[in-house]
Amino acid sequence: MLNHASSKDINTMALVVNQPGAEFRLTPIIFNEPRDDEFLIEMMFSGICHTDILMQQGLFGDVCDYPAVFGHEGAGIVRGIGKNVRDKSIQIGDPVLLSFYTCGHCSSCENGQPARCWNFIECNFGAKRYHDKSVHARLPNGQPVSAGFFGHSSFAKFSVVAEQSVTRYPGEDIENMGLYAAGGCGFQTGAGAILNILKPTPTQSLVIFGLGGVGFTALMAAKILGLGTIIVVDIVDSKLELAKELGATDTINSSIADPVAEVMKITGRGASFAIDCSGVPSVIELLIDCIHPFGTAGSIGDAPAGVKIKIDALKFMVEGKTFIGLVEGDSVPQDFLPELVTLHKAGKFPIDRLVTVYPVSEMNRAVQDMEKGKVSPSVII
Template identity: 40%
Template sequence: MNVKAAVVDAVGEPLRIRELVLDEPRANEVQVRMAATGVCHTDAVLRDGWIPTTMPIVLGHEGAGIVERVGSAVTHLQPGDHVVLSVNSCGTCRSCLSGHPAYCLEIYAHNFAGGRPDGSSAFTDSDGSRVGSHFFGQSSFAEVVNASVRSVVKIPEDFPLELAGPLGCGIQTGAGSVINVLRPAPGGSFVVFGAGAVGLSALLAAVAGRVGTIIAVDVVDSRLELATELGATHVVNGAREDAVARIQEITGGGVQTALDTTGNARVFRQMIDALAVAGHAGALGASAAGSEGVIDLPTALSRGIRVTWIVEGDAVPQLFIPELIAMYRAGHFPFDRLVKTYPFTDIDTAFADSESGDVLKPVVVF
């Protein structure tokens, strides 16, 4: 099958849309015609070489579409099903079997290596040369993909597919970090550093959980204004205020739960310093090599704080994504406020708007 796809040919190069050949789905794969795909920071991280992979490659890992074919080993999905594509995993390691597929022991091979675990790729160029596939088990910057079955999440047919895609990674990551990992108490306190799509998804989860004091820290006033509209009780502009001092003032001595979505070492240190005694912090922002932060270890020990590094919100996508959809439909999780759609042909503009901060969650529509 010939399909149009956005290809990265080498590290740091822009995405170029061209026609590729898609192979037949394997026994454990699902062929999906894409309706929409979110643009995520992790796509840019791979494009720019922060995480090594095989190039050229088709990226995209927040896909949503309709099943066209299923492999011979797939029994719970059928053509016509509406699906979201999420993180891939092996399904058989200790992490997968204990309900933590985001920490799969074979996570690189199944998500970042640029092909199937056996080394094959679903895509070839017009001259027969290999083009990498199966980024997050899907490579959804293509009209049709052969996705690993463990990446596929069935959703209600009446849910808008242009909204569904970001649930596969960014929205799931932010919300899951709060709901599955940090679990701030109703009436308790929570701060998120970084009011982008992931940070505001975390904020929405805290609002849904009836957390009493919800603080957003960013350096862009428009994002802080939106955070207030979405339910933040306080906002702090870190470029104009001492974020640690302000958080301690708001909370009366320190915040109980905190999340850093920026990957910035200085911000990470601020988060640690803003914690209350026995506070719990989460970190999930991707960082370039050499971004190591510094923690005052003796002081941290005496305060009894916890720090958890979080991948994909520590979620089981097949369970958690339907939960987020139910929350949205009940009016408790309005993540649609973060989304802006673009035609697939404008994918470079979507990337640029995401990186400039002008748009929180771009979604390209096929």
């Protein structure tokens, strides 16, 4: 039973993608009543992530049934609470930030490492409840809608949200929550890759490929740790200029210069760490060549499903290099998201330099601007 004043059906509007490749279209949908372990959330803001665009384009294969509602960087207000929700500190009317969904029973989940959930893809990209594969919503004609993307489908005005996805916002300035909406994926992924996983020391060096929300927040985190050499690579000069202002020591425009050769000039033998935030397969292949022997390369950006990358296997083995996947910054959102908010309010995590806000009616323009590299990231209201 849900503690809220509305009827069992929740009528709302959402940005629905009717089939792979279709545009986001503002459409009436009906959510079924939330279950006892779920919240009803009114979305105030939602980040737009590259993952949402890949799903809209159908580039993750058949992981999700359409029509579907995406969005996985929500910020909103609690309007209903299931009676079995475990965090009793969250009350109706509280502001919350939303993040990923987990199975809760695999080895990683049981050991307090939710970002390493063994069922992460099915839980989040399937856009259904993991345990019984039920859908959350339907169109007015009764057609099912996959509306549990990352446990919360934030491209809906109201959404039924898994309790694992909810973090109380550490403040009352609801009007500013839009700055932190992308914390639920992009910001915590970039910052967490540095602060929680790689943990470089000031004497080590880092190369960041791709300056979107993930790449910029990885840069900010490296700056917080005091790295002496932070190299960023992109093809958009305005982004490279902003990176310099935010703490990059060196910038490379890979459309006019060989990034591997430039990294070697700057570092001598290669960087200690290199991460890709673009998801471009040819860029991912460059990572191994950018690091010195026994260095670490990490992939963060989403590549289309089924894409393969090639490495020089003998050189990779002899030089003792490491290549890892970096998922959600290995974060526990309920702990890490408030930390990021605190860092921003202390002036150490200047995400306000990144965010561009669009009304929901201009969703498709926001996507086009992101794809052209004009903005990173975007938030809709």
